[in-house]
Amino acid sequence: MSRPNLEKLTKVEFSNLDKVLYPEAGITKAQVIEYYVRVAPRMFKFLVHRPLALARFPDGVDQPGFFEKDAPLGTPAWVKIFERHSETAQRQVHYIVCDDLDTLLWLANLAAIELHIPLSRIDKYEKPDLVLFDIDPNPPANADSAVEAALLLKEKLNALGLEPYVKTSGKRGFHVVVPIVREFTFKQTREFVHQVAKQLTRESPMIISEFQKVKPPGTVYIDYLQNAQGKTMVCPHSLRALPQATVSTPLDWKEVKKGLKPEEFTLIKTMKTDSSPWEKLLKEEQRVEAET
Numbered sequence: 001m002s003r004p005n006l007e008k009l010t011k012v013e014f015s016n017l018d019k020v021l022y023p024e025a026g027i028t029k030a031q032v033i034e035y036y037v038r039v040a041p042r043m044f045k046f047l048v049h050r051p052l053a054l055a056r057f058p059d060g061v062d063q064p065g066f067f068e069k070d071a072p073l074g075t076p077a078w079v080k081i082f083e084r085h086s087e088t089a090q091r092q093v094h095y096i097v098c099d100d101l102d103t104l105l106w107l108a109n110l111a112a113i114e115l116h117i118p119l120s121r122i123d124k125y126e127k128p129d130l131v132l133f134d135i136d137p138n139p140p141a142n143a144d145s146a147v148e149a150a151l152l153l154k155e156k157l158n159a160l161g162l163e164p165y166v167k168t169s170g171k172r173g174f175h176v177v178v179p180i181v182r183e184f185t186f187k188q189t190r191e192f193v194h195q196v197a198k199q200l201t202r203e204s205p206m207i208i209s210e211f212q213k214v215k216p217p218g219t220v221y222i223d224y225l226q227n228a229q230g231k232t233m234v235c236p237h238s239l240r241a242l243p244q245a246t247v248s249t250p251l252d253w254k255e256v257k258k259g260l261k262p263e264e265f266t267l268i269k270t271m272k273t274d275s276s277p278w279e280k281l282l283k284e285e286q287r288v289e290a291e292t
Contacts, residue, residue, distance in 0.1 A: 010105045014105075020060060021061060036105065042237055043235065045282055046237075051095030051122060097122065118231065119231070124182050125229070131193060131288060132193070132233050133224070146262075150166055157176075167251055168249045168251065169262070177233075179286060184288065186227060190225070190228060206218070234248045242263075245268070249262075250275075252277040
């Protein structure tokens, strides 16, 4: 996409479009912006009405970046803001809400490479609409190990009458997500994820479910702690700040099999597909057996 075409799309004033943000892959800021234009129709389903946390890399992903929840100085007046008191920071935080293409392109121009979303929306911030199982293999466990754990988890959730969705994390593992009715607290959904993960640990010695600073080599950790108010997951279709420009890519369960390589889902590859296996996710609100 050429620079003039970019400028016709939006009110955003772009800068340094030729700046290389992924040196190893040779990907420029203009290409990052072009990518987000391409995936915006699929990505907005998950961005809208959610306060964002950003991972920004203005000097490129080979240089230190920073994580940002507060809207930066100079945020345009047309950007939607969600204000919320942070217990951790002990102050009001002004979160960006990306409800339109202009905001998405403005974020890309800020080199907000990674867009992270909470598991709830701003109209019911205390009530999650998503449940997250974060599957993380610990070397020498690899993608095949993570695939095995994801399929075991799917089988367990199906037995509970639930239809889960899966995506690459953009790094080593997978995210398995269940859309739910907005009737439960984060405490309840976190406990639900924990209990399911503990059941899997009893059935597979490879899987662990308890947080440990040093995780046993060769195991696959199912992280339940992300199911908490204020915690986030990387948004479906978001880029990751890895040298190959990987993407957190929604998958069809048929794709989840041994030999799958999450690192191959990159900006270049996903630009060539219009696949949308998470199309129905937010329309399928399900009930979990959460403890009261």
